[in-house]
Amino acid sequence: MYIPAKVDYAIRVLLTLAAAPAGSAIRGELLAKAQGLPVKFVENTLVELRRQGIVTSQRGSEGGYRLARPADQIAVADIFRVLEGPLAEVRGIRPENTEYDGPAAHLQQVWVAVRAALRLVLESVTLADVLAGELPTPVEELLAMPDAWEPRPIGHVAPRR
């Protein structure tokens, strides 16, 4: 479950936009530098975000990027989907399209549950939530789980009752 640089960078840039005075355009170079990111890489991603309707752009002096919608109307999942495609894929196949035989027959349920778990977090958290540092209650409950902030040891194999 690897979250690529492209998505991480995009979210940080969009948060920077969300924190800017409403209606002001910000240059790509400034957005990248504000978060210490590679300028050209971020600019390429911004073009993608524009084509996907997440931001709008304006050329020339006074140009730059703006959020296409208010920050509380853009979920983290939206950014994942426009840049990476489906939230969960198994060998490039969406969970509901996987097929298994014999002892693995019910494996599909696990993948669908994984996707549902990702949706629970990523669809409910908006840019405005992250900016404010106040996540929706179900997500806060996940953060309150025992050891949520602790890594499992390398090669950890959970003990069971």
Place this chain on the structure above:
Amino acid sequence: MYIPAKVDYAIRVLLTLAAAPAGSAIRGELLAKAQGLPVKFVENTLVELRRQGIVTSQRGSEGGYRLARPADQIAVADIFRVLEGPLAEVRGIRPENTEYDGPAAHLQQVWVAVRAALRLVLESVTLADVLAGELPTPVEELLAMPDAWEPRPIGHVAPRR
């Protein structure tokens, strides 16, 4: 959030082992063919699973593989961790080690929540659960969520109140 072939294949092979009569060794070739998987690829993965203590092996005639522990003592998360490393990583960094400044300061919470959500599913579901098709209650609740089995449209951007 891509689940690679290696993990998918490994789980299917381990489920095949879990379904076999207790104590019987099964050849790698047979395990692969039972699920229609590339034989050599699966055999390589089995060596990895052996080194990581998930299965045991026996050479020679009458040789093959066995689960190292009962199927209800092996969680899906265990297989992820030994083959893929940490459940969630951001640009190769574990969620608790990410650092963000300014408007992105609270982004770390989102990644920790994503990991917690994955743990909720993957650490609680064992091979025995999948074999029986009976998942733990919290996971079943995820599956009962509205549209859990429905894909979001391509480029879907969730509408919000």
Place this chain on the structure above:
DNA sequence: CACAATGTCCATTAGTTTTGTGGAGTGAAC
């Protein structure tokens, strides 16, 4: 003890993805 069956290990490979960089072109504003 030879031999066949089976796991172990190492090397290689084609294709794709990731994470970038560089530069010419295009549109808008003053």
Place this chain on the structure above:
DNA sequence: GTTCACTCCACAAAACTAATGGACATTGTG
């Protein structure tokens, strides 16, 4: 018409994915 900033296209090194192939080691049997 010049400047500024976005846009588009090309390129590329490195890593990863999903395999394949073959030599070697070990075990059990005749």
